[in-house]
Amino acid sequence: MKYTIRFGRRLHRTDLAWGAALAVVAGLGLLGVPHASLAADDPASAPTYSEKGADTCLACHGNAKVESIFKTKHGAPGNADAPFGHGQLQCESCHGPGALHASMTLTDGKLSQVIRFTPDSKASVETRNGMCLGCHESSTKHLWAASGHASAGLSCADCHKVHDPADQVLRTGTQAEVCFDCHKTQKANSLKPYAHPIRQGEMACSSCHQPHGSTTKAALKGATVNETCYSCHADLRGPFVWEHAPVAEDCTLCHDQHGSIHPAMLKQRPPFLCQTCHSATGHPSVAYGPSGLPGGAAPSPAVVAGSCTNCHAQVHGSNHPSGRSLTR
Ligand code: HEC
Numbered sequence: 001m002k003y004t005i006r007f008g009r010r011l012h013r014t015d016l017a018w019g020a021a022l023a024v025v026a027g028l029g030l031l032g033v034p035h036a037s038l039a040a041d042d043p044a045s046a047p048t049y050s051e052k053g054a055d056t057c058l059a060c061h062g063n064a065k066v067e068s069i070f071k072t073k074h075g076a077p078g079n080a081d082a083p084f085g086h087g088q089l090q091c092e093s094c095h096g097p098g099a100l101h102a103s104m105t106l107t108d109g110k111l112s113q114v115i116r117f118t119p120d121s122k123a124s125v126e127t128r129n130g131m132c133l134g135c136h137e138s139s140t141k142h143l144w145a146a147s148g149h150a151s152a153g154l155s156c157a158d159c160h161k162v163h164d165p166a167d168q169v170l171r172t173g174t175q176a177e178v179c180f181d182c183h184k185t186q187k188a189n190s191l192k193p194y195a196h197p198i199r200q201g202e203m204a205c206s207s208c209h210q211p212h213g214s215t216t217k218a219a220l221k222g223a224t225v226n227e228t229c230y231s232c233h234a235d236l237r238g239p240f241v242w243e244h245a246p247v248a249e250d251c252t253l254c255h256d257q258h259g260s261i262h263p264a265m266l267k268q269r270p271p272f273l274c275q276t277c278h279s280a281t282g283h284p285s286v287a288y289g290p291s292g293l294p295g296g297a298a299p300s301p302a303v304v305a306g307s308c309t310n311c312h313a314q315v316h317g318s319n320h321p322s323g324r325s326l327t328r
């Protein structure tokens, strides 16, 4: 396949070392035969952009895996802000100045490299991320630098595969696989019987999280845990005439949103869940028999399946005039 790319890069002639540009031509002729040349203090060995941009690179790298970038938003020639838009540096807007590399020039006896994005890259994470942030400070809402992922030394390319038109991390159905590479606990939880429908491909981690960082703990999308939950569970937002204090405070006091072995993703089953806060010696935790007295023969509603919630069904809050005890 042949891509005719307009030669419209922002070309600063003062930057352009013609020696290197000529070497491109020589390099193409002698493909794979690197020639030692240019001394380190030669101005022509300073990093410079290749003269013909993508056309230069594709002369050697023209394969389907690389060229698939033209099927992505980055490859759109009509978008002036994208790497292949008019006046942009094309491949080199991400990979950095590539004239020396393209001319197969040796630097310190080694083939000159462009910026690579693989984990074994010689460029620092800051340099690699800097190439992306130059255009994307605002799409990451300027929160990247302070994010947990930036502090942990992640690079944009740990999650994003920009040459791939189907960048896994951008798709609801495939995103979690990318996250699971590193987040094994959440992977294990998501496989438990009661979980948000992530493994069914109906939700993604980014339904609740902003992986580029946010001002909320655990990089949540909402201003608080509860605001994050209300964006989908709006019916539980309240206000209720009779509130249950922990519900208004933090849903995760009772729920494990990443998945649980208990129905409704509860951290524990009632009555134990309730008794982490309510006295276990209170009225309901004693096994009443049919006579209504402790020690009776038949199991009481307080110890069978739903236990406390058999009576306190409105555990999230009640709007019933006499719902003070959350029973209706
Ligand atoms: C003359 C042929 C030639 C040209 C032109 C050329 N390259 Fe390369 N490139 C190579 C060779 C050979 C390698 C592998 C050598 C190595 O890994 O150091 C390579 C390696 C790379 C790699 C690393 C691949 C990897 O597996 O991580 C990247 C990225 C790259 N080139 C980008 C570019 C870009 C961008 C341009 C245009 C500015 C360009 N190349 C122009 C020959 C070329």
Ligand code: HEC
Pocket (backbone or CB within 6 Å): 072, 073, 074, 079, 081, 082, 083, 088, 093, 094, 131, 132, 133, 134, 135, 136, 156, 157, 160, 162, 170
């Ligand atoms: C020259 C500027 C420029 C550079 C450099 C750049 N991008 Fe982009 N990027 C864009 C533009 C423009 C878009 C398209 C935005 C749109 O159409 O909404 C885009 C889109 C994206 C998207 C969304 C793609 C989609 O399908 O929705 C991702 C993810 C992305 N860039 C990541 C990166 C990463 C990672 C890097 C560094 C390896 C990078 N970008 C480097 C300009 C750039």
Ligand code: HEC
Pocket (backbone or CB within 6 Å): 129, 132, 133, 136, 139, 140, 144, 149, 154, 155, 156, 157, 158, 159, 160, 169, 170, 175, 206, 211, 212
């Ligand atoms: C931990 C994984 C991860 C890392 C690291 C990461 N991203 Fe993303 N990125 C995502 C996910 C997930 C989305 C989709 C967000 C959504 O759907 O709300 C996304 C979306 C984007 C988009 C599309 C616009 C948008 O916000 O929806 C751009 C642009 C982007 N990322 C750029 C970057 C850049 C630049 C870096 C490095 C500074 C980076 N990303 C690092 C996971 C990541």
Ligand code: HEC
Pocket (backbone or CB within 6 Å): 054, 057, 058, 061, 065, 066, 067, 069, 074, 083, 090, 091, 092, 093, 094, 095, 117, 118, 157, 160, 161, 162, 163, 164
């Ligand atoms: C938006 C930034 C961006 C642009 C533009 C870009 N690349 Fe890349 N390139 C990357 C990243 C990031 C990787 C690491 C793998 C990935 O994310 O897909 C990569 C990987 C590569 C590789 C090695 C990986 C492989 O799978 O063989 C080569 C070679 C390469 N790019 C060449 C090019 C060429 C040639 C162009 C111009 C046609 C180009 N790149 C344009 C960001 C970019």
Ligand code: HEC
Pocket (backbone or CB within 6 Å): 147, 148, 149, 152, 154, 158, 159, 169, 175, 176, 178, 179, 180, 181, 182, 183, 205, 206, 209, 211, 217, 218, 219
């Ligand atoms: C390359 C490994 C890696 C990948 C891929 C990755 N993460 Fe992380 N993530 C980390 C590390 C390391 C930390 C910081 C240490 C920790 O808290 O475990 C972290 C922290 C987090 C945090 C806590 C953030 C904070 O500020 O406290 C969240 C939430 C998170 N990641 C979500 C995601 C999501 C969602 C994805 C996929 C879109 C993802 N991660 C992909 C490595 C990764």
Ligand code: HEC
Pocket (backbone or CB within 6 Å): 176, 179, 180, 183, 186, 187, 190, 196, 198, 203, 204, 205, 206, 207, 208, 209, 217, 218, 220, 225, 228, 252, 257, 258
């Ligand atoms: C339904 C919303 C929701 C979804 C979906 C979700 N998370 Fe979370 N996540 C949270 C909340 C809320 C917290 C904060 C818990 C706390 O600290 O109280 C959190 C915390 C985290 C943390 C910090 C460590 C921890 O467990 O407290 C990581 C890492 C994390 N999530 C990763 C992921 C990954 C990976 C996915 C996708 C598989 C994912 N999350 C899906 C809501 C969600």
Ligand code: HEC
Pocket (backbone or CB within 6 Å): 194, 196, 197, 203, 207, 208, 225, 228, 229, 230, 231, 232, 233, 251, 252, 255, 257, 263, 264, 265
């Ligand atoms: C992006 C939308 C979305 C967000 C945000 C969200 N949820 Fe959910 N939640 C769902 C969906 C979808 C289901 C599955 C409903 C079903 O299976 O019928 C669900 C189910 C649940 C269930 C279990 C329901 C059952 O019957 O077993 C609980 C508990 C729950 N969510 C709690 C939370 C909590 C806590 C938060 C905030 C940390 C939250 N959700 C954030 C969409 C969301």
Ligand code: HEC
Pocket (backbone or CB within 6 Å): 226, 229, 230, 233, 236, 237, 244, 246, 247, 248, 250, 251, 252, 253, 254, 255, 264, 266, 270, 306, 309, 313, 315, 316
């Ligand atoms: C005091 C503990 C507690 C808190 C806090 C709590 N829940 Fe629940 N939640 C439960 C119990 C118990 C059930 C199971 C109800 C049942 O079995 O009838 C449940 C069930 C659910 C369900 C399943 C459908 C339903 O309504 O029965 C969803 C969704 C849910 N909770 C979301 C939330 C959200 C969102 C929050 C935060 C606003 C929250 N919960 C806070 C105890 C709690």
Ligand code: HEC
Pocket (backbone or CB within 6 Å): 244, 245, 246, 253, 254, 270, 273, 274, 275, 276, 277, 278, 308, 309, 312, 315, 324, 325, 326
């Ligand atoms: C995280 C702690 C916590 C958990 C877990 C919890 N509660 Fe509560 N609950 C409270 C607090 C705090 C109040 C408010 C007490 C007050 O106002 O005096 C309350 C109030 C109540 C009331 C109303 C009491 C009244 O004022 O009449 C009922 C009924 C109740 N809880 C039942 C339950 C049930 C049933 C469960 C288990 C599904 C449960 N609670 C789990 C903390 C908790």
Ligand code: HEC
Pocket (backbone or CB within 6 Å): 271, 274, 275, 278, 282, 283, 284, 285, 301, 302, 307, 308, 309, 310, 311, 312, 325, 327
């Ligand atoms: C058989 C039905 C039933 C069961 C089961 C039950 N309760 Fe109650 N509970 C009630 C009723 C009715 C009231 C209201 C009593 C009143 O207003 O005097 C109440 C009141 C409460 C109160 C308000 C304070 C108090 O003691 O009066 C709390 C807290 C409470 N229950 C917690 C629990 C917990 C925790 C469980 C499970 C371990 C539970 N209940 C099981 C029926 C039940």
